[in-house]
Amino acid sequence: MNPAIAVEISELIENKKNTFIGVSDQVWEYAEIRFEEFLSAELLCRTLEEEGFQVEREAGGLATGFIGSYGSGAPVIAILGEFDALTSLSQQAGEAAENPVVPGANGHGCGHNLLGAGSLAAAVAVKDYMQRHGLSGTVRYYGCPAEESGSGKAFMARAGLFDDVDAAFCWHPATVNAVAHLSTLANLHVQFTYKGISAHAAAAPHLGRSALDAVELMNVGSNYLREHIIDQARIHYAITNSGGLAPNVVQAEAEVDYLIRAPKASQVLELFERVKDVARGAALMTGTTMTYRIEGGASNLIPNASLERVMHGFMKELELPRYSEEDVAYAAAIFETIPAADKQSAAMQVGKEAAAMLERRPLASFVAPYQERLMVMPASSDVGDVSWNVPTAQCGTVTWAYATPLHAWQTVAQGKSSYAHQGMLLAGKTIACTAIAALTDADLIASAKAELKERLAGESYVCPIPADVNPPKKG
Missing domain, CATH: 3.30.70.360 (Alpha-Beta Plaits)
Incomplete structure (x- = not known):
């Protein structure tokens, strides 16, 4: 791991952070549900084009799917972005009480506005680094719609859009900074x-x-x-x-x-x-x-420790967000609204010592240790379909107050907060650093591919979506 990469990537993302924050906040406003993310997708496509990417719209037959590419040849690095919202989760931003903008309307209850923009920051930073250093290879931003039950990535995988990719990276908004070695359902x-x-x-x-x-x-x-x-x-x-x-x-x-x-x-x-x-x-x-x-x-997620170890190393190297008193006060107000059962569940995950600290100041300001012990998260993600085809690694960064449950009004309320933006940028930096390492280290790619082959143990990818089932068409 080269610490100089972390310094330079941080500089590149900080120089354009207003663009990425603006995209995230606008996607939060659009709050479009699965396969209907037309405004969100077009905003991301235009931003990629303005940054010098070539954009293929309607990728894989998905009306709101797209791929933004920069560079040529191998290695090919994929950075995955999501941008779909959830139904009936409309909520005013910045409030610590349930208060929908429009009752019954959509809201970003899983933070995919942040996810898509953070991955955008990573892709742009990798492109800028490649330009500055004259690196060969290709970086792609995959605009993946309908993660919430529509499985856009599975359609993309079925269409062969990951067949030439050497490594893939993603992240998810969270309540701790971590690189977890996990599978999904x-x-x-x-x-x-x-x-x-x-x-x-x-x-x-x-x-x-x-x-x-x-x-x-x-x-x-x-x-x-x-x-x-x-x-x-x-x-x-x-x-x-x-x-x-x-x-x-x-x-x-x-x-x-x-x-x-x-x-x-x-x-x-x-x-x-x-x-x-x-x-x-x-x-x-x-x-x-x-x-x-x-x-x-x-499909279930296939973890890749070869990439995860590098990703965790860079996350430890990067400067973590610094929270203002206003940030901490708002997070504390959100924490007070979280049901006791959710707090108990969160405490079991982080341990007694960390839980006691986070109950007093519910914004995690540390990176959790990396443990190469497989956990199965009782949730699903179509990132799993990518991971069957390509070595894949993910991280999570603090965008919500400790113990905030997914798919709740509290997640929507925090989606435009200062600490959510900072966590999003940290994720972008972490992914970009790891992507640069993969672009410049053939041994890392080889190790990751060998690990994937070993984990699959002779099995090959079969898309769970039958060939005669197609995503909705535009209009």
Whole structure:
């Protein structure tokens, strides 16, 4: 590891930090959900073009997917960016009480406004460093839409967009600065649709066949199924069409969306077959018909210690953010709103000593030790699909107060804070430094690729999304 790289990359990002902060805040304002991030994607594309990147729009058949490239030839380094929001999480920025901008509207409850802009900062800094030092190779910014259940990266991987990439880097907003050696749960997103027969629920109930009854019975059956699946698996659902609002009409159509998760993609597929049996049984019980459509899916994450060790070394070398009293006061106010159960869960993750310190001052000002002990995070990410094809490393940086839960109004409220911006820039610096190391060290690339091959143990990537399932088209 070359400490001079950290100094120079920090300078390059600090010189353009207002651009990256502006992009992040604007994407926060747009708050567009999966496959609908047209304004966010165009903003990122224009910024890349202004910085000298060649941009391919609608990459991989994704209306809001794109790739910005600089340089030519090998090695090829991918930096992954996300920018989708979540439904029903609208929230005023900078407040410490739940207060939506527009009730029921979207909000960045997972910090993807920061993620996309922080990765942008990394890509631009790598480009600037390459220009300054005359380095060969290629840096690419992958604009990856629909991470929240749409699995944009899986579509990109299926299209072969990572086939010539030598290493990939990403990050995620967090409550600690860390490079974690972890895997994630594979998943499958499936929509089940039931068709029945409408009838007057009082005058002729015997003539009706309720699609809503079928959905409810499927959900009950799936809940009983939970008792007989492995501990690490998850099944959750949301009724997306209840068939109408009139209780005196038998519902002729209803839909329910399922997310099925397990540590490995093969386990997800096995569980999916059992869920389908439950769905068929619900149709038989109600005299309805059932069809299903796979909406998306993600593979489990394959970690790469070769890259992670270098990434952690640079994070330790970089200067950490310095928080003002206003930063600390706002973080403390947010911390007071966090439910006790979330605080207890956070304390278990960081340990008693760190938890006691962070309860007094809930902005982590340290880098967690790197431990090469595999953890399985009980969540999913389509970064997993990249990691099956390319050696991949990720980091997390402090953008939220300690114990802030994901997908909550508190995450949205902090999305434009000063400390969120600082954490975003730290992530950009960490990724850029590691990317430069990969560009200039053939042995590092070789080691990372050998490790990936060993971890796959003869398995090869199979996209969880069937070939006949395509993302929505523009308009």
